[in-house]
Amino acid sequence: MTYIAKPKFQHPGLPKNDLGYTRRDYEGKISTLCAGCGHDSITASIIEACFHLSIEPHRVAKISGIGCSSKTPDYFLGNSHGFNSVHGRMPSVLTGANLANRDLIYLGVSGDGDSASIGFGQFAHSIRRGVNMTYIVENNGVYGLTKGQFSATADRGSKSKKGVTNADSAIDLVAIALQLGATFVARSFSGDKTQLVPMIEAAIKHKGAAFIDVISPCIAFNNHAGSTKSFDYVREHNDAVNRLDVITGREPITVDYAPGTVQVVEQHDGTRLALRKLDADYDVHDRLAAMTFLQKHAAKGQVVTGLLYVDAESEDLHDRLNTVDAPLNTLAAKDLSPGSAALDKINASLR
Amino acid sequence: MTYIAKPKFQHPGLPKNDLGYTRRDYEGKISTLCAGCGHDSITASIIEACFHLSIEPHRVAKISGIGCSSKTPDYFLGNSHGFNSVHGRMPSVLTGANLANRDLIYLGVSGDGDSASIGFGQFAHSIRRGVNMTYIVENNGVYGLTKGQFSATADRGSKSKKGVTNADSAIDLVAIALQLGATFVARSFSGDKTQLVPMIEAAIKHKGAAFIDVISPCIAFNNHAGSTKSFDYVREHNDAVNRLDVITGREPITVDYAPGTVQVVEQHDGTRLALRKLDADYDVHDRLAAMTFLQKHAAKGQVVTGLLYVDAESEDLHDRLNTVDAPLNTLAAKDLSPGSAALDKINASLR
Amino acid sequence: MSVQSPISSVNDFVIRFANVNGSGSASANELFARSILRMGVPVSPRNIFPSNIQGLPTWYEVRVTEDGHLGARGGVDMMVAMNPQTWDRDVASIEPGGYLFYDSTKPIPASKFREDITVIGVPLTAITNSTYTDPRQRQLFKNIIYLGALSALLEIDPKVIEQLIGEQYKTKEKLLASNVHALHLGRDWALQNLKCPITLTVKKSEKVGDRIFMEGNSAAALGAVYGGATVCAWYPITPSSSVADAFTAHCKKLRHDPETGKAKYAIVQGEDELASIGIVIGASWNGARAFTATSGPGVSLMQEFIGLSYFAEIPAVIMNVQRAGPSTGMPTRTQQCDVIACAYASHGDTKHVLLFPEDPAEAFEFAAQSFDLAERLQTMIFLMLDLDIGMNHRLCRPLKWDESREYDRGKVMTAEMLDDGRDFGRYLDVDGDGIPFRTYPGTHPSKGSFFTRGTSRDRYARYSEDGAVYADNMQRLLRKFETAQDLVPRPLQANAQKPTKYGVIYYGSTSPAMDEAIEILEKRGHHLDRLRIRAFPFHSSVASFVADHDFVYVVEQNRDAQLRSLIVNENGIDPVRLVPILHYDGTPITARFIAGAIGDHQDQLKVTPLKKVKS
């Protein structure tokens, strides 16, 4: 963190995206997180992904809970509305926001304490409901903002900075998301922008509940030996199943892939996900296999990353509720009030 | 339910268990549930299991949340203390009770609304912590007490009595319990006492978090065609992986089992679980295989029952916390107050 | 029969049905009430049901009241004792000179009756079983048979009942016929075997007028439909679940796009109350009108979010259908016991707006208005219903809707306004009323966005931990609350026939009992001016009303005189001037209770010097 105000001036030569925006247009306030915090890298990846997708910056709603991670929406997309709500309740707030206006893009940012401890119920139920959102957990295995207590994603047997060993079983949010019917499930590492950026893009383009668990080391409280969420540990144990390219335009896939190494997934809006397989047997459409794969590798201490599961035919909560196309928040009295004649009928039926 | 008071008189010829108690000594108040409610059968199985295990009836603490299911602890073990606490919070109340006195047996009774909806977080975290308890969910897929709304265990696509189709993904508590590190995981059916009774016995004898999901049809609101929690549906789709015999004494296993068909598990206190395999390949010690098996069968619409996983080497929260052997609630001032000399030292260190 | 002469009354008595729940009696009993209504005679029915599903005692009480006294009266003039479990209690509760109606199929020992009542036995089981064989049919038709018998005894027009049955089974010819048959089975038996009518009778009248008969929960839900609520998130809890049920039903009928069939609303059953209120807050933040319905335990769970609504200034509506507390309390009993819990909900310095409808008509109006208020004030609005008006049918004036009414969406800055160069500070008090402007997410590419948080920020929603900035904001919130005083429904005053030094304040479902109590008190020579409070914060007329009287009684259905505390606390009134009249056993308050308590106090006043009166 630095206290020098960011200059407003934009270099005219900065690269622009399809809508004519530069990366700067996707930035937010200056981060107040610790220098080197993994969360700041995720912020950078979100900015990159939105820039690359040519999203209108103000058409995103950024919603978070409470924690260092949940502060980050203030640090990207400065022209979007953000909501730093209450601890563990981002999913419900996001669900409501989504119901009010189906036309915005919903980005839910949370921490592992926020989503796996206090918010485990809301995490689970928002996913079950198929809320159309990109749900990112910035997972550092600790409560950063309250100074380093274990969260529920801390692995059993891992050690805190103070030397305490965690005795409780860890919650693997990816495994749970798969179990609960998420239609897009991925894991990445804050230190791996090449993997993370297209993953966020793909999630944004996904219709339904897209969940990304991003291991994001906490420099201040969980980056020591004995931690399984440190930069070193994750780098050493990272096992990526695939690499992703997101192709949004109509143009054919031009990148050359060796035959049999790529799985192409077309999502609702035509976006194609080109998945370069790193693990030859891995099929992103097989939920059960994904779960088994995860378990097996977790047992070996490996951190499986990549796009782990995607259902291209997914539907979202609006589909399930059969809501009108117009955002509910645009409907006026004439659309909503059934009028006095209808009321007279109701009165008559109540006599 | 009948309003005729239960006669106090006990027939002298009633069978007695090792402690000299009859089944009557394990009964409670008269049920006020609907005639035919699945929960009443579970009550009967609990009574049977406790009788059979020769548990001292008053050495059990019965803890529940709120719901029809959560009312049942009033209907068994009338000489035990019971606590019908608040909706969805049985697990935390039980955890606290267990910490206060490690010498009692803890029976947590909950509903699917209680544990999978409002209480999903507490369910998960009590299991992660390895609280020594028998956690029974009386799972009918609906909120009985509030008149038949879907709960989170209702299967996607199943129909309510009013004809509404459930659009949300179901939560399979057994799958989640496995995922979260429960050391004893089982499923049964309220209509199958032969399966359920020994399962409860085994769970009580288990050290650590023992979870039993009991499908328990709601006669009033979820026993129609289109429901996947009706008596008919469960009978038709029940796929039992094994049958259990619990052997508590020191005597050798006398029952004759065909070779290779039985897996014997010895728990901490010497209790042996003899598992007659119905599915030849099923190994109760393989958590990962259990999860895969479950998923596969669930995908086929089957309801897998039986003892699905057990870790005979399990430890409990007291082990993890290294608490003294004496129940904490028996410690007096002399055990707990460090005394004035120690305080003087502390004062000195603060100058 | 009895020495006591039987109570004799036309169109003014209380009849109570004692049943077992799950036995199908509810619809027969409701038919009974409706048939009297159709004869033009006001009735006020109340369901007294247990917190379980089947097999426990339940009662249905109908007050037949030509004079239109819709409050609970207390006492029973005729008991229809269908539940052996509660026989003794039920028989004991009959007023001297009252009637006991029972199933005489099995002989009941004489000791089980009373001398001072008239006993009417009808062999209901025998009649039923001789006609029906199917057990479920037997159970259901027995209820219709007693209804038939009662129609003969009380002179209820059978045509009216037949017509109601006809409306109910419009498309189910067969059911219609068999119900009518059962009705006459009972009716004919009574006409042939009993002295009909008895001294309690129903006579056609014109007193119902154009009034409608509706449950408050359904009315509130309809108010939400008319008021433009598009998002409803809820979690089942008695006695509020029927708000969401009704909202669903109303929306299904009234809120689908005729062309596409699509829904102009979204209803989500949350996984708990925290999720429900979170969804509501998220939706409201994003510019939709949203609400939840809950009861005490839900309000407790929502406290953190309620504080967020207050501080981050997010509009939201909670319909709190109050039941007896504290804790789980008595879920199927009524109280007004969450006044403090809602008014000062959440930790820290907070105050919230409460609306107190008296009946379904007002529940409808206030529900619709609550969304205007929530958006105008950008804060939480509590619609304070209770089980008594929420889950019982109550006669009330017909619902009205002004066709030209637009929603007041409050201060929302649009893209145009931003482009016009209007200064946007999310927490800037531009008009001196404490209410700032907000923008909806997605409004403008480069202006008007802000970061919402429940924590430290300045007038421009920028993060700040500065003490002065914080205090400034907290003071503005107080100003906003003052503004609310003049926006919420005003108290209604009704003066005694003679000038008086005494007043009474009351609110919500207490209304009909209060009106009736005033009549009783006037007969006893006690005159009181009345003020019905309809909202918190209190309009200045509340303080004036208190100032204008020596003593003011505050009638409430809770133990701790919660509204009285609010009046004292918010208006700086000497508590000694406010005499609490408290009813809190979970039954609806009665005119008898109020008149008794106030009357006794007034009588005492005459002998006790002012100073010594203990509040």
Add this chain to the structure above:
Amino acid sequence: MSVQSPISSVNDFVIRFANVNGSGSASANELFARSILRMGVPVSPRNIFPSNIQGLPTWYEVRVTEDGHLGARGGVDMMVAMNPQTWDRDVASIEPGGYLFYDSTKPIPASKFREDITVIGVPLTAITNSTYTDPRQRQLFKNIIYLGALSALLEIDPKVIEQLIGEQYKTKEKLLASNVHALHLGRDWALQNLKCPITLTVKKSEKVGDRIFMEGNSAAALGAVYGGATVCAWYPITPSSSVADAFTAHCKKLRHDPETGKAKYAIVQGEDELASIGIVIGASWNGARAFTATSGPGVSLMQEFIGLSYFAEIPAVIMNVQRAGPSTGMPTRTQQCDVIACAYASHGDTKHVLLFPEDPAEAFEFAAQSFDLAERLQTMIFLMLDLDIGMNHRLCRPLKWDESREYDRGKVMTAEMLDDGRDFGRYLDVDGDGIPFRTYPGTHPSKGSFFTRGTSRDRYARYSEDGAVYADNMQRLLRKFETAQDLVPRPLQANAQKPTKYGVIYYGSTSPAMDEAIEILEKRGHHLDRLRIRAFPFHSSVASFVADHDFVYVVEQNRDAQLRSLIVNENGIDPVRLVPILHYDGTPITARFIAGAIGDHQDQLKVTPLKKVKS
């Protein structure tokens, strides 16, 4: 230098360190405070820190106060300005005639200083960098270097500092030496280059006496250890987390069985506040002494369980370390703003016991006592701490423990008593004090068991939805609450030197500022009797105190005059007699503020007729 003559004072000034958090300044600053203390001069330090981990402004303020005024004073006599981010603000906050101490390595334009203060530049970075190369070392030792310089300027005995460093690094020889070295680097530079001492100096004194220097949270945790708490369940939240941290640390030292090494306690970090309080309630129900520590948002989330504790009569202790609300509020700022939220916590009619310790010593005592009270009264006890006393070191009397003290486990029926044929009704008021007997689970094979519920039940804990039974129980709970009045710590009264018609009520961390304000007011000619409230429900002496005075000021650190509301509401006092004095910007209240507000009001009183005074 300055035209203004420099402030001159021995042992009575305020020095403030402006730093960046995460820079390691905290321990150097604490060393500074401790060294003065070791010289026998009372100090009162306060940490003003942001709600983040690293890189934002943080301040450490030390009031050096021979007279023992431990409240915040307001104003700064010397600013140690180490944070360029806040330079302007920091410089502006210095009292005229005060000192500015800064790092003069880089030149700073003259416009950045003030004319009316004395500026002392020390090239800290230059000194540091010329000695150390490792960046972390540079960061840490710079702090020690300024400490050294200050010791020269203020005449702090370097031996004392060395000794403190020695105690800190007892086993770390090398660190010890290098710290001492850094200290002298700074000290020597100052002695050689500056005029030492300045006009603010520290002189050895005897005023500290045997007092100890402790944080309230740690003291409360130690109270829980002595009070016999065996189960602690908590969830991290500022400013309460250090209660659990301290309980853990104390228990590790004091509560392991010497033979087996096993723990005579169980501490669980819950997954949230609902779990924490659930664990506490479960443990207490089962006969252990249990507590949680939390802050506002946690209290909000616990509301439902708090109602259960009230109604099902489960003992429990919540230590609420208050921070600025509402909503997330300002987590690192102090207030007394949860008084209402705790006193009337949960829906329905509820009332809870609150204890208000003034300092760490009382936090220790009340914490220990809270478990006796919880078990005696079988209800929730709130220990109302706040950030100011919870997270700051405060000088206080040494902690005391009576060796013979036994725990009051309240009314617990044992197996023996049951066998003796004692009638056990869980909710039976056997002694007229409203407190029933309970049994622990597992007590007796056939007697004394009962089913606990938060809902309808009779005196024998049998299910009942009967109105009379319900009301009877609710009345007993009121009786129990009356009993509590005489069991909780009494208010302490201190009378003015002259008889006076005016009084002041205050509580908790306001104490030292109040005491000092009284002195100021007396100098101004205003005499006030003081009553320090230490608990709710209020002892009868509170009402008498108000009755004995024309006006009573109620000094609080919240916006809505929450304690005043409780006094009015529970004691039926005319609110006009209680004048609220409210401080709520998140900073600790000061004597200057109190004396100013009360003084102004008193001055006005002399001209304004009594009636017109608006509260």
